[in-house]
Amino acid sequence: MTDSKPTANFIRNIIDEDLKNGKNDGRVVTRFPPEPNGYLHIGHAKSICLNFGIAQQYGGSCNLRFDDTNPVKEDIEYSEAIKADVSWLGFQWNELHHASDYFDQLYDFAVQLIKADKAYVESSSAEEMRTMRGTLKEPGKPSPYRNRSIEQNLDLFERMKNGEFEDGEHVLRAKIDMASGNINMRDPTLYRIRKVEHMRTGDKWSIYPMYDYTHCVSDALENITHSLCTLEFEDHRPLYDWVLDELQTPSHPQQIEFARLSLEHTMLSKRRLIQLVEENLVDGWDDPRMPTIIGLRRRGFTPEALRDFCERIGITKNDAWIEMSVLETCMRDHLNRDAHRRMAVLDPIKVVITSLDDNHEQELTFSNHPQDESAGSRPIPFTKEVFIDSDDFSEDPPPKYQRLVPGGEVRLRGCYVIKCNEVIKDDTGKVIELHCTHDPDTLGKKPEGRKVKGVVHWVSAKHGVPAEIRLYDRLFTEINPAKAESFADAINPDSRTIMASAIIEPSLAAAEPETHFQFERLGYFVTDRHDHKPGTAVFNRAVTLRDTWAK
Ligand code: ATP
Ligand code: MG
Numbered sequence: 001m002t003d004s005k006p007t008a009n010f011i012r013n014i015i016d017e018d019l020k021n022g023k024n025d026g027r028v029v030t031r032f033p034p035e036p037n038g039y040l041h042i043g044h045a046k047s048i049c050l051n052f053g054i055a056q057q058y059g060g061s062c063n064l065r066f067d068d069t070n071p072v073k074e075d076i077e078y079s080e081a082i083k084a085d086v087s088w089l090g091f092q093w094n095e096l097h098h099a100s101d102y103f104d105q106l107y108d109f110a111v112q113l114i115k116a117d118k119a120y121v122e123s124s125s126a127e128e129m130r131t132m133r134g135t136l137k138e139p140g141k142p143s144p145y146r147n148r149s150i151e152q153n154l155d156l157f158e159r160m161k162n163g164e165f166e167d168g169e170h171v172l173r174a175k176i177d178m179a180s181g182n183i184n185m186r187d188p189t190l191y192r193i194r195k196v197e198h199m200r201t202g203d204k205w206s207i208y209p210m211y212d213y214t215h216c217v218s219d220a221l222e223n224i225t226h227s228l229c230t231l232e233f234e235d236h237r238p239l240y241d242w243v244l245d246e247l248q249t250p251s252h253p254q255q256i257e258f259a260r261l262s263l264e265h266t267m268l269s270k271r272r273l274i275q276l277v278e279e280n281l282v283d284g285w286d287d288p289r290m291p292t293i294i295g296l297r298r299r300g301f302t303p304e305a306l307r308d309f310c311e312r313i314g315i316t317k318n319d320a321w322i323e324m325s326v327l328e329t330c331m332r333d334h335l336n337r338d339a340h341r342r343m344a345v346l347d348p349i350k351v352v353i354t355s356l357d358d359n360h361e362q363e364l365t366f367s368n369h370p371q372d373e374s375a376g377s378r379p380i381p382f383t384k385e386v387f388i389d390s391d392d393f394s395e396d397p398p399p400k401y402q403r404l405v406p407g408g409e410v411r412l413r414g415c416y417v418i419k420c421n422e423v424i425k426d427d428t429g430k431v432i433e434l435h436c437t438h439d440p441d442t443l444g445k446k447p448e449g450r451k452v453k454g455v456v457h458w459v460s461a462k463h464g465v466p467a468e469i470r471l472y473d474r475l476f477t478e479i480n481p482a483k484a485e486s487f488a489d490a491i492n493p494d495s496r497t498i499m500a501s502a503i504i505e506p507s508l509a510a511a512e513p514e515t516h517f518q519f520e521r522l523g524y525f526v527t528d529r530h531d532h533k534p535g536t537a538v539f540n541r542a543v544t545l546r547d548t549w550a551k
Contacts (some may be wrong), residue, residue: 010317032052033066037070076199089306100198106214114157114172122143157172160206172546173188220251225254259319299326344502345464349391351433351436358384362379409447418439420436464503466502469504469525481489502539
């Protein structure tokens with residue numbers, strides 16, 4: 001599903017050129033290759049939209065492949081969540097694979113490299129290997145084990161596989177060039193010993209292939225044509241090509257790098273996000289303040305908005321920070337178009353309209369969407385007592401305040417103009433009730449002989465339903481929280497405000513989980529996926545109506 005015609009970018013230009021030249025027999029096959037070591041974040045959404053979007057645009061296909069080569073950190077919980085996220089974003093993979101499906105083939109290919117004298121078993125310690133690797137300015141030194149015989153290497157590698165050695169005793173290295181200007185080419189490690197259980201292969205393997213070796217071979221086995229990855233892999237591309245050239249795999253995918261997404265006021269790295277979860281700085285991976293796909297989803301962001309965001313930021317070769325407001329604008333644009341309007345009062349004060357009978361009941365009709373007649377309308381009950389938001393009344397108003405003040409008038413949205421005659425307070429001086437009278441000649445009509453500028457939202461006290469409304473803001477005050485001394489210090493103390501005694505209009509109580517609304521004057525909200533149930537109304541604010549951070 002593409003929302004609109006995708007804009008050109010350098011990757012689409014490369015593919016257009018390939019197709020023109022008849023490369024890959026006209027096929028376009030991409031893949032999205034997450035490691036199942038955490039939940040996906042919005043940076044992954046960029047990669048998902050790119051890979052799946054390209055497959056759609058060219059009538060090709062896109063695989064979902066779990067890069068599960070590091071058993072210590074991986075878990076089925078994560079791979080299941082990743083599948084759900086990709087589907088929720090609106091994409092369907094062609095084939096589902098795991099790098100672990102290729103462990104046998106990867107092993108055989110490694111034996112092939114040893115037989116061709118292109119790989120050897122290294123028995124130096126990690127520290128010794130580091131020293132011999134050299135630096136950006138100095139070439140590396142060959143290891144004393146570099147010239148082991150092929151027979152010896154084959155024997156040792158097989159015994160590594162059979163579990164005869166402990167973690168760290170040996171590794172298998174490619175034999176490339178210890179003097180290469182590219183450190184990745186200085187005999188990189190292909191296999192390490194890890195005597196741990198793998199989430200899919202159990203205890204079958206004592207050795208696991210490294211990412212750089214696994215990734216290119218998996219791409220080739222799946223006949224991927226364009227292997228799209230982020231810029232940090234640019235220096236790994238010579239190794240990607242070296243492995244495939246040496247193995248003479250039937251297909252040789254083309255690796256193309258693009259800039260990763262960096263988003264202000266948050267962090268896009270599973271490793272860091274897991275820290276927030278483990279240190280209980282947030283309420284789990286789907287905390288609505290998290291930049292994870294499930295967090296954004298729970299917050300009220302929609303797949304349409306996330307896809308639109310990925311399209312708007314585009315694909316380039318230059319790393320750049322994107323402002324959070326770009327994402328929020330996509331959200332507002334989508335929900336402004338699609339969300340039905342409702343009224344809710346976050347922090348209620350009671351307004352008693354003394355000019356009405358005690359049992360006054362009046363049914364007003366409100367349209368669900370001012371720009372979309374097809375959205376229909378709903379009844380709103382008006383009664384003698386209504387709630388308005390405490391923000392909409394002030395005894396000591398700042399200049400230009402247009403809401404309710406003692407002795408002043410305001411319009412109840414879609415209803416009458418009321419005048420505040422009396423302010424009732426409790427013992428502590430807190431305002432608990434406003435006594436007002438209404439002007440019966442102002443329903444759908446301007447008042448005679450005077451201007452009433454302010455309009456406030458309201459809910460009938462008799463028919464309104466209690467709700468918990470959670471207001472969210474950016475999780476971090478810092479633009480780049482990864483640089484902060486500690487995450488705890490960088491967290492925005494106002495990132496979550498719970499309005500526990502909100503009142504919502506009656507029609508909202510029956511809303512299904514994950515339904516989006518605009519609460520008039522307050523922003524865009526969604527029913528909480530987990531906590532909103534019959535009898536318990538819980539809403540999250542996805543985004544305010546306007547950008548409140550733009551100063
Ligand atoms: P993290 O550091 O968050 O774990 P990663 O790159 O290690 O990220 P992977 O699971 O390996 O995560 O990523 C799967 C794919 O998503 C990779 O192709 C990777 O390049 C891409 N990706 C990850 N983060 C971003 C990002 N911020 N912007 C764009 N693409 C990303
Ligand atoms: Mg990773």
